[in-house]
Amino acid sequence: MAPDTPNPSPEVLSLEQPVPPAKVSLLSATKAFATYKGIVEALQPVTMEVREGEFLVLVGPSGCGKSTLLNLIAGFEFPTGGMVLVDGKTVSGPGFDRMVMFQEHALFPWLNVIDNVIFGLKRKKRLSSSDRREVARYYLNLVHLGKFETAYIHELSGGMKQRVALARALAPNPRILLMDEPFGGLDALTRERLYGQAQEIFARTRKTIVFVTHNVREAACLGDRVLIFTSRPGRIKREITINLPRPRGFYDPNVSRFAGQILAELKTELAEEEGVESHESSSHGHPVLPVADYFLADGI
Numbered sequence: 001m002a003p004d005t006p007n008p009s010p011e012v013l014s015l016e017q018p019v020p021p022a023k024v025s026l027l028s029a030t031k032a033f034a035t036y037k038g039i040v041e042a043l044q045p046v047t048m049e050v051r052e053g054e055f056l057v058l059v060g061p062s063g064c065g066k067s068t069l070l071n072l073i074a075g076f077e078f079p080t081g082g083m084v085l086v087d088g089k090t091v092s093g094p095g096f097d098r099m100v101m102f103q104e105h106a107l108f109p110w111l112n113v114i115d116n117v118i119f120g121l122k123r124k125k126r127l128s129s130s131d132r133r134e135v136a137r138y139y140l141n142l143v144h145l146g147k148f149e150t151a152y153i154h155e156l157s158g159g160m161k162q163r164v165a166l167a168r169a170l171a172p173n174p175r176i177l178l179m180d181e182p183f184g185g186l187d188a189l190t191r192e193r194l195y196g197q198a199q200e201i202f203a204r205t206r207k208t209i210v211f212v213t214h215n216v217r218e219a220a221c222l223g224d225r226v227l228i229f230t231s232r233p234g235r236i237k238r239e240i241t242i243n244l245p246r247p248r249g250f251y252d253p254n255v256s257r258f259a260g261q262i263l264a265e266l267k268t269e270l271a272e273e274e275g276v277e278s279h280e281s282s283s284h285g286h287p288v289l290p291v292a293d294y295f296l297a298d299g300i
C-alpha cells in the first residue's frame with residue numbers, strides 16, 4: 001500500500017489480492033507472413049503450455065520467431081495454423097488480461113511519470129480519476145519510483161524508464177505479462193541491479209510471465225523454465241527447468257551452471273545453422289565456459 005494513501009479505495013485494496021494467474025496454451029501454432037518476396041515462415045508448429053503463475057523464458061537465435069510468439073499470445077497477430085488459448089479460450093485480440101512490455105520503453109515524453117502510468121488505465125472506465133492516480137501511485141511505489149511521479153521521462157535513467165514501463169504494464173492488474181527483451185537496451189550494471197528488484201516485484205504480484213531474452217544468465221536467474229528455440233522457422237528445441245530457490249543471485253554458481261547449459265544449446269543451434277560442429281564440452285556433456293562467455297549470447 002502506498003504510505004501516503006490513508007483511505008485506500010476498494011480498487012487499490014484489491015491490488016493486494018492479485019487476480020488468479022492465467023494459463024496459456026499453444027497447440028501446433030504456426031505463423032507465416034506474406035511479404036512481397038514471398039511467404040516467410042516464422043514459426044513451425046509450436047505446442048507449449050505456460051502454467052498458472054509460471055515464469056517462462058524464451059531464448060533462441062535472432063529472427064527465430066520469439067516476438068511473433070509473444071504477439072500471438074498478446075492477440076496482436078493470429079496464428080496461420082493451430083491455436084493459441086488463454087484459460088482454454090481462443091485469443092481473439094488484445095485485452096487487459098495481457099500486457100506487453102518491450103525493449104524500448106514506449107513511454108510518452110510529453111507526460112510525466114505518473115501520467116504515463118495513468119495512461120495505461122485509461123480504458124478502465126469504472127475507475128474515477130482519483131482512483132487511477134491512487135492505483136498508479138501504488139505501482140510506482142512498488143517499482144521504487146514513488147518519489148519521481150512528477151518527473152519527466154527525459155529526466156530518468158534507462159533503468160528508471162524501464163521501471164516506469166513495468167509500473168504501467170502492471171497497473172491494469174493483468175494476469176499475464178509478456179516481456180520482449182525488457183532489459184535488453186540497458187547497460188550490464190543497471191540490468192544487474194534490476195534483477196533483484198524484478199524478482200521481488202514478480203514474487204509480490206504473482207503474474208503468469210512469458211519473457212524473451214538474449215541473455216542466458218538473465219534466463220537462468222529469472223525463469224522457472226526456459227524454452228530454447230531453433231533458428232527460423234522457430235520450433236522448440238529444448239526445455240530446461242530451473243529448479244533453484246528464489247531470490248537468485250545473478251552470479252550464483254548454480255545460476256551460472258544453468259546459464260552454461262542454455263548457452264551450450266544456443267551455440268549448438270548456431271553451429272548447426274552454419275553447418276559447423278560444436279566441440280566444446282566437459283565430461284558432463286555441458287561446455288565449461290568462462291564467465292565472460294555467458295554474455296556472448298547477448299549478441300546472438
Ligand SMILES: Nc1ncnc2c1ncn2[C@@H]1O[C@H](COP(=O)(O)OP(=O)(O)O)[C@@H](O)[C@H]1O
Pocket residue numbers: 033034035040041042060061062063064065066067068069232
Ligand atoms: N509483420 C511481419 N511481416 C513479415 N515478416 C515478419 C513480420 N514480423 C516478423 N517477421 C519475420 O518473422 C521472422 C521472426 O521474427 P521475430 O518474431 O521478430 O523474431 P525474433 O523476435 O525471434 O528475433 C523474421 O524473419 C521476421 O523478419
Ligand SMILES: [Mg+2]
Pocket residue numbers: 066067068180
Ligand atoms: Mg524479437
